[in-house]
Amino acid sequence: MLNLGSWVVAHVDRVRPLPDVGARFADASSSAAMSTLFKALFPVAAYLALAPVLWLFFRRTWRELDVEAHEHQRRTLAAGGYDRRPAVLFTITALVLMLQQYYGGRAVYDEHIRPWLREVELAQALSPTGPLLPISLRRYDELYSYVWWSFTRVFGYVAIPMAAWKLFFPKDSLLDMGLRVRGLAKHAWIYLLCLTVVVPAVFIVASSPDFGTYYPFYKQSSRSWFDLIAWEAMYFAQFFALEIFFRGFWLAGLRHTLGSGAIFAMVVPYCMIHFGKPYLEAAGAVVAGIALGSLAMRTKSIYSGFLVHVTIALLMDLLALSHRGALPRSFWGT
Numbered sequence: 001m002l003n004l005g006s007w008v009v010a011h012v013d014r015v016r017p018l019p020d021v022g023a024r025f026a027d028a029s030s031s032a033a034m035s036t037l038f039k040a041l042f043p044v045a046a047y048l049a050l051a052p053v054l055w056l057f058f059r060r061t062w063r064e065l066d067v068e069a070h071e072h073q074r075r076t077l078a079a080g081g082y083d084r085r086p087a088v089l090f091t092i093t094a095l096v097l098m099l100q101q102y103y104g105g106r107a108v109y110d111e112h113i114r115p116w117l118r119e120v121e122l123a124q125a126l127s128p129t130g131p132l133l134p135i136s137l138r139r140y141d142e143l144y145s146y147v148w149w150s151f152t153r154v155f156g157y158v159a160i161p162m163a164a165w166k167l168f169f170p171k172d173s174l175l176d177m178g179l180r181v182r183g184l185a186k187h188a189w190i191y192l193l194c195l196t197v198v199v200p201a202v203f204i205v206a207s208s209p210d211f212g213t214y215y216p217f218y219k220q221s222s223r224s225w226f227d228l229i230a231w232e233a234m235y236f237a238q239f240f241a242l243e244i245f246f247r248g249f250w251l252a253g254l255r256h257t258l259g260s261g262a263i264f265a266m267v268v269p270y271c272m273i274h275f276g277k278p279y280l281e282a283a284g285a286v287v288a289g290i291a292l293g294s295l296a297m298r299t300k301s302i303y304s305g306f307l308v309h310v311t312i313a314l315l316m317d318l319l320a321l322s323h324r325g326a327l328p329r330s331f332w333g334t
Contacts, residue, residue: 047286062263062294063260065263065297066260068259069259084168088169092164100153109145118137143218149238150234154238177244177253184301199311202319203319205278221328225328242309243309246293248296248302251266263297267286267290271289
C-alpha cells in the first residue's frame, strides 16, 4: 500500500505552489486582513479621539446629573424606601424590544396583514361603488409592510412604555420625558453645531460600498416622489418614537437613579438595535447615543436630537439614491 506521507516527502517539489502565485495570494490575503482589521478597529480610535470633546462639552451636565442622583438616592435610603424605577424600566425595555424583534417584522405582515389586505382589495374590486381605500398589493406591497414596521415601532416605543409607566408611577408627568417645547429655540445653536460635526461624517460614510445598497430601506423609493415621501414620513415617525423611548422615557426614568450613568446604560440597547446595519453605522450609534442623550439631559427636550436624527436620515437616503442615479423623476411614477 502506498504511504501517503512518504509520497508527499518524495514529491515535495511538485506539490509546492509556484513562488509568484503564492506570493500574490499571500499579498492579497494580507491586504484583505489589514483592511478588515482597520475597519474593525477604526471605531476604537474614533472613540478615543471624540471622548475629550464629549467630556469638555458635557462634563458639567454629567456632574449635575450625578449630584442630583446622589441626593435622590440618599433621601430614598434615609426614608427606608426602594427605588423601583430601574426594575420597571429595564423590564419594559426587554418586553418592547422582544415584541419588536419577533412580531414587528415582515413575517407577521406576510402571515396576518397581507392576507387581510388581499381580501380588502378583492372586496373593493367587486364593489359596485368603487374602492373605499386604494389598496394595491401589486404596486405597494413593500410599502404596506413598512407601514406595519413603522406602526409597531411607534406603538412599541411610545404606547407601551408610556401606559406602563403611568400605571406604576401615576404621579409622574409624561411631558417630563423630554416632550416640553419650552426652551427649544434657546438651544437651537446646539442642533446646528451637531449638524456641522455629523454631516461631513455622513458624506464620508456614504462613500463606503455597502452604503448605497443598504439605503433607503424601502427599495421602491426611487420609483416616484410619492413613494419616497410616504417612506420618509413613516421613517420620521419611527425616529420620533425612538427618541421618545431612548432619550425621553429611558433618561427621565433613570436620571434620579443612575445620574449620568443613565446615558451610558441607554447606549447599550440603542447600539444593539443597529445590529444588522452597516458596521460603521452601528459603531457610530455609540457616539450618537452619548451625544444625543447628553443633549437631551442638558436641554430636557428630545426635539433637538430628533431634528438631528431625521436630518441625517433624510440626507443618507438622498445620498444613497443620488449615488445610484435613482432619485425619483415624477410624483406618481409609472
